[in-house]
Amino acid sequence: xxxxxxxxxxxxxxxxxxxxxxxxxxxxxxxxxxxxxxxxxxxxxxxxxxxxxxxxxxxxxxxxxxxxxxxxxxxxxxxxxxxxxxxxxxxxxxxxxxxxxxxxxxxxxxxxxxxxxxxxxxxxxxxxxxxxxxxxxxxxxxxxxxxxxxxxxxxxxxxxxxxxxxxxxxxxxxxxxxxxxxxxxxxxxxxxxxxxxxxxxxxxxxxxxxxxxxxxxxxxxxxxxxxxxxxxxxxxxxxxxxxxxxxxxxxxxxxxxxxxxxxxxxxxxxxxxxxxxxxxxxxxxxxxxxxxxxxxxxxxxxxxxxxxxxxxxxxxxxxxxxxxxxxxxxxxxxxxxxxxxxxxxxxxxxxxxxxxxxxxxxxxxxxxxxxxxxxxxxxxxxxxxxxxxxxxxxxxxxxxxxxxxxxxxxxxxxxxxxxxxxxxxxxxxxxxxxxxxxxxxxxxxxxxxxxxxxxxxxxxxxxxxxxxxxxxxxxxxxxxxxxx
Amino acid sequence: xxxxxxxxxxxxxxxxxxxxxxxxxxxxxxxxxxxxxxxxxxxxxxxxxxxxxxxxxxxxxxxxxxxxxxxxxxxxxxxxxxxxxxxxxxxxxxxxxxxxxxxxxxxxxxxxxxxxxxxxxxxxxxxxxxxxxxxxxxxxxxxxxxxxxxxxxxxxxxxxxxxxxxxxxxxxxxxxxxxxxxxxxxx
Numbered sequence: 001x002x003x004x005x006x007x008x009x010x011x012x013x014x015x016x017x018x019x020x021x022x023x024x025x026x027x028x029x030x031x032x033x034x035x036x037x038x039x040x041x042x043x044x045x046x047x048x049x050x051x052x053x054x055x056x057x058x059x060x061x062x063x064x065x066x067x068x069x070x071x072x073x074x075x076x077x078x079x080x081x082x083x084x085x086x087x088x089x090x091x092x093x094x095x096x097x098x099x100x101x102x103x104x105x106x107x108x109x110x111x112x113x114x115x116x117x118x119x120x121x122x123x124x125x126x127x128x129x130x131x132x133x134x135x136x137x138x139x140x141x142x143x144x145x146x147x148x149x150x151x152x153x154x155x156x157x158x159x160x161x162x163x164x165x166x167x168x169x170x171x172x173x174x175x176x177x178x179x180x181x182x183x184x185x186x187x188x189x190x191x192x193x194x195x196x197x198x199x200x201x202x203x204x205x206x207x208x209x210x211x212x213x214x215x216x217x218x219x220x221x222x223x224x225x226x227x228x229x230x231x232x233x234x235x236x237x238x239x240x241x242x243x244x245x246x247x248x249x250x251x252x253x254x255x256x257x258x259x260x261x262x263x264x265x266x267x268x269x270x271x272x273x274x275x276x277x278x279x280x281x282x283x284x285x286x287x288x289x290x291x292x293x294x295x296x297x298x299x300x301x302x303x304x305x306x307x308x309x310x311x312x313x314x315x316x317x318x319x320x321x322x323x324x325x326x327x328x329x330x331x332x333x334x335x336x337x338x339x340x341x342x343x344x345x346x347x348x349x350x351x352x353x354x355x356x357x358x359x360x361x362x363x364x365x366x367x368x369x370x371x372x373x374x375x376x377x378x379x380x381x382x383x384x385x386x387x388x389x390x391x392x393x394x395x396x397x398x399x400x401x402x403x404x405x406x407x408x409x410x411x412x413x414x415x416x417x418x419x420x421x422x423x424x425x426x427x428x429x430x431x432x433x434x435x436x437x438x439x440x441x442x443x444x445x446x447x448x449x450x451x452x453x454x455x456x457x458x459x460x461x462x463x464x465x466x467x468x469x470x471x472x473x474x475x476x477x478x479x480x481x482x483x484x
Numbered sequence: 485x486x487x488x489x490x491x492x493x494x495x496x497x498x499x500x501x502x503x504x505x506x507x508x509x510x511x512x513x514x515x516x517x518x519x520x521x522x523x524x525x526x527x528x529x530x531x532x533x534x535x536x537x538x539x540x541x542x543x544x545x546x547x548x549x550x551x552x553x554x555x556x557x558x559x560x561x562x563x564x565x566x567x568x569x570x571x572x573x574x575x576x577x578x579x580x581x582x583x584x585x586x587x588x589x590x591x592x593x594x595x596x597x598x599x600x601x602x603x604x605x606x607x608x609x610x611x612x613x614x615x616x617x618x619x620x621x622x623x624x625x626x627x628x629x630x631x632x633x634x635x636x637x638x639x640x641x642x643x644x645x646x647x648x649x650x651x652x653x654x655x656x657x658x659x660x661x662x663x664x665x666x667x668x669x670x671x
Contacts, residue, residue: 066515
């Protein structure tokens with residue numbers, strides 16, 4: 001009888017080129033290296049300085065997303081509205097480096113381009129059992145497929161380019177067990193915000209999360225990506241879900257997915273990845289999905305969250321909480337619902353996929369964004385954009401008064417021309433409410449696409465359950481000003 | 485070969501706030517650069533505009549090579565620019581009761597020692613303005629006023645890299661035979 005192993009154990013063991021010892025970390029093989037324009041230029045420079053080459057360009061995939069504009073060129077033959085010359089040269093440098101080293105690139109004009117953590121899975125590049133890295137902390141997204149995926153710094157980007165390997169210690173494991181079923185109007189984003197509020201913003205440090213339980217396995221792949229995406233906001237470099245039939249159905253038939261007999265062999269391998277019965281985790285956290293409500297953050301880190309029907313903390317004498325409330329311009333003990341907003345943002349690697357846009361459109365159809373609110377809807381990839389347009393969602397958004405953009409990181413990181421002004425309140429589907437994250441002095445409320453859309457209509461933070469239209473919401477009030 | 489680092493002795497600037505994320509250390513709008521240089525100029529850029537009594541603006545801060553930070557320093561984005569920005573203002577070590585994983589990895593690759601210290605050590609150091617601190621990489625100790633406050637954990641290989649100036653990429657390149665064998669065995 002062999003010892004039961006976790007998903008993490010199995011992937012780790014399969015990628016040890018040299019096992020770790022007391023003196024040295026493991027040499028860990030990397031199956032897929034995702035590359036984008038912001039964290040790679042210094043790595044390529046170092047490679048060239050040392051006269052090295054890219055060891056496995058076939059295991060690298062590049063795109064442009066962080067510093068790219070989401071507005072199109074203002075006219076035929078005119079340049080893209082890139083935020084400044086430095087950003088333009090960074091974008092040009094990635095194209096040059098990819099050409100020089102033979103790395104496949106979804107360039108600015110490619111229909112495959114998109115946010116790296118949206119376009120990778122969409123292309124079928126992300127497979128169960130892989131090790132995946134990228135110079136981006138939200139690489140944890142790919143763990144949704146049962147891969148070990150984590151963010152790295154630029155020096156390590158250089159290590160992977162040159163050797164296809166990293167020096168790594170195996171993280172400890174933390175099971176996030178979510179039993180039951182999410183109630184109507186409560187979505188994957190609400191679940192992960194609740195998990196982070198439970199674990200704490202640094203509680204996962206040194207660990208990889210494995211999300212487990214009935215509520216997790218009921219989620220679609222897009223929802224699992226939303227959950228795994230924000231693992232880093234709980235301090236865990238990686239978060240993963242054991243692959244199952246939902247995973248295989250998503251991957252099958254995509255451009256970079258295995259085919260024919262390779263597909264059958266891959267399936268056999270992938271079916272053996274799930275953590276064995278009785279496998280031990282270093283730590284376990286339990287949540288019951290049935291207890292959850294739509295969530296919204298009130299503070300300046302993603303763990304500072306409460307229910308939409310909740311309040312900011314009352315006067316606790318905690319300096320950090322007081323400082324966060326001061327930055328946010330909120331008072332202690334105030335209700336979240338009804339708080340005025342200025343900006344609504346649907347987008348980012350957390351929530352910019354088709355199901356996110358469909359959910360926002362369900363709320364916005366036949367309604368208007370409040371007059372004082374500016375709303376941006378930014379698809380996660382050019383393919384998501386095309387599909388949304390084929391379904392007429394762009395029209396729903398623009399008729400409601402929202403702006404419909406090209407794909408990119410946009411207002412999540414505010415280094416590309418899209419940002420929130422000083423002192424303004426934004427309700428966002430993105431992943432970070434840090435001070436200044438969406439623009440200098442910007443104030444962010446993180447929430448689900450449904451909550452963001454409902455709040456855009458209300459002009460203030462609003463409970464999405466009053467705006468959704470599925471059978472489970474038959475008691476919802478009629479939309480104000482809706483066309484018959 | 486990097487510059488070996490065995491002992492850091494310096495005054496520490498105290499940034500008491502918990503959860504100082506890498507967006508605070510270097511805001512994203514400065515990430516359009518294609519080099520590692522010049523980021524020190526923008527370290528904590530927004531704090532220095534918004535906080536009237538930011539400790540980093542005090543004259544004493546100029547001679548501080550150590551940051552004593554609130555719990556969970558360096559969380560958030562994987563941007564190595566955070567380590568480059570700190571290096572740019574002369575930071576050689578960061579002391580906190582928790583330091584985020586990716587920041588730790590980035591700091592070590594840039595000759596910055598991330599030392600996770602005990603709460604008692606944090607309390608002792610934060611009780612004094614601009615404390616003079618010794619971070620001993622050889623002994624894995626933090627000392628203050630001739631007294632050892634605590635030991636700090638450091639991954640043994642990372643410690644060796646600091647002490648001997650080992651170039652990690654060079655080390656990995658030396659594994660080529662094993663990497664090639666691994667690839668052959670898998671296909």
